[in-house]
Structures are given as C-alpha cells and as structure tokens.
Amino acid sequence: MMNSEQKSYSNVLIVNALDETAFEALSIKIGDWWGDQDKPAQGLGDVFTMSWGEPWYQFKVVEFQPNEKIVWECIDSKQIIGGLEGVEKEWVGTQLQWTINKLSEDEIELQFTHEGLVPEFLCYDFCSHTWDRFIDFNLKKYLEMS
Secondary structure (H helix, E strand, O other), X not given: OOEOOEOOEEEEEEEOOOHHHHXXXXXXXXHHOOOEEOOXXXXXXXXXXXXXXXXXXXXXXXXXXXXXEEEEEEEEEEOOEOOEOOOOOOOOOOEEEEEEEEEEOOXXXXXXXXXXOOOOOOOHHHHHHHHHHHHHHHHHHHHHHO
C-alpha cells in the first residue's frame, strides 16, 4: 500500500501478539513465515540469507532494538521473477525497516517500510503484492498462532 507522502512500499499490521513474539519473528524466526533462513539475525551486524530455491537475498542487520525495531539492509541478491529481466540486483541497497508499537498487553502495531522499493523498480508491482501477501497473511497468521 502506498500513500502520497511515501514513495517506498509500506504496510501496517495490527495483530494480537506480544512485542517479543513479533521481534523474534523478524530476527531469529523469519524462516517460519517468509522463506528459508540460513541463520538467525541475533544482533547488529549479523548477516543472513533468505532463499526460495534459486532466488535469494542477503541482508545485514543495520539497526537492532529488541522488541521495538529491526532494520535489514539488502547487501546482495539473486532475485528471479518470471517474465522480468534485469531485476536480479534491484533490492541491493534497499532497507527493510520493521517497527513494533505495543498498543496493549496483547496487541501490537507492526509498521513495515521497504525503503528504496519504489514504483520505478521493474519488480515493484510483483514485490509490493508479494509483500502484502506475506505480511497480511503469512506473518499475521504466524504471530496469531505463536
């Protein structure tokens, strides 16, 4: 979803979950809802790779505030999208910013911005729709079940 003030992709999810559970899902258990995670993101500077068979993305944790915020910077990738040429490295240099706001004892607001994923990217339509699905369904379901 986009608004006029923001060019990069963003999404806000309100879900019944603990802030600790959400932070864990965005660091050490990303593979439980997004893809195959090669190692946990346990602190600032950690590097991890997410893959789906042949496509993969490598991230470095550039901000790490337990239960509040985590930011991954894409440092390398092999993005493959059927029918789209020239997208392999589009994510490199973008940042995936996750902010957790505690609304009540068992409800959080999860704000996500993929800073740099802009409409000018060849992959923008595919990636923004895929993010919607992963956040609004996979991540939401994972958090509600945890």
